[in-house]
Amino acid sequence: MKLIKNGLWALLLVLFAVACTKDDDITPEDAHEEEVITTLKYILTNDDDIATFVYRDMNNDGDTDDDGDTLILDSLVTGITYTGEILLLNELEEETDTISIEVLEEATEHEFFYDIDIDASTITKTDLDSNDNAFGSKTTLAVDNLVLLNGTIKVLLKHEPTKPNTFTYDDADGETDIDVTFTPIKTYSPED
Numbered sequence: 731m732k733l734i735k736n737g738l739w740a741l742l743l744v745l746f747a748v749a750c751t752k753d754d755d756i757t758p759e760d761a762h763e764e765e766v767i768t769t770l771k772y773i774l775t776n777d778d779d780i781a782t783f784v785y786r787d788m789n790n791d792g793d794t795d796d797d798g799d800t801l802i803l804d805s806l807v808t809g810i811t812y813t814g815e816i817l818l819l820n821e822l823e824e825e826t827d828t829i830s831i832e833v834l835e836e837a838t839e840h841e842f843f844y845d846i847d848i849d850a851s852t853i854t855k856t857d858l859d860s861n862d863n864a865f866g867s868k869t870t871l872a873v874d875n876l877v878l879l880n881g882t883i884k885v886l887l888k889h890e891p892t893k894p895n896t897f898t899y900d901d902a903d904g905e906t907d908i909d910v911t912f913t914p915i916k917t918y919s920p921e922d
């Protein structure tokens with residue numbers, strides 16, 4: 731009887747150990763890696779114009795050249811300021827998963843970075859995380875008055891960057907979650 735009891739205890743201990751190992755395997759980092767971002771939309775609105783940029787990379791290989799991929803460019807009106815918002819999606823799910831919500835929930839661990847190469851135009855981050863550091867899913871984009879044919883906007887999302895930072899992605903450390911370049915972008919004068 732004693733032997734059976736000891737045997738049962740041994741079995742329970744093994745089961746307990748297995749259960750613990752399983753729990754330990756699920757770390758927050760693994761959970762983060764499961765967040766697939768197939769699509770980034772940069773939506774810019776002004777009373778006089780709406781511009782939408784879409785980057786869709788369904789096989790996650792860093793380009794938009796494959797079946798199901800999309801790169802939609804838009805034009806911008808010179809001399810106005812747009813309000814910008816980023817939308818992140820996982821379109822591989824049967825019901826499209828809005829990754830923006832998860833990233834917003836972890837805003838202190840994320841930051842969006844922007845590079846704009848459209849003459850003297852500027853992008854300014856307008857939202858903060860709960861530590862009052864820049865987050866960057868919301869922006870303003872002020873377009874200069876020069877008409878242009880080949881401007882570029884780069885959007886980059888970093889996971890666990892140094893916060894606060896000097897606002898360039900190179901200096902911010904962390905991991906790059908998505909890196910998107912929209913080009914060529916034309917600007918045109920409202921009088922044209």
Ligand SMILES: [Ca+2]
Nearest residue numbers: 787791793796
């Ligand atoms: Ca692709």
